[in-house]
Amino acid sequence: MLGLDVTTAAPEPTMAPDVPAVVELVPRHEKSLAAAREQVGRPAAAFAGRAA
DSSP states (O other), X not given: OOXXXXXXXXXXXXXXXXXXXXXXXXXXXXXXXXHHHHHHHHHHHHHHHHHO
């Protein structure tokens, strides 16, 4: 309808900081979260550039 491309990004493992049983996965969670934020930022920046 709006002509926009849809992109999803999912950080994993999302519950590592909150679940003591998987605390060893926190570094992997942080790396994945940073990558997901970067992945989402690229289309957002491109869209902002087109809208300006």
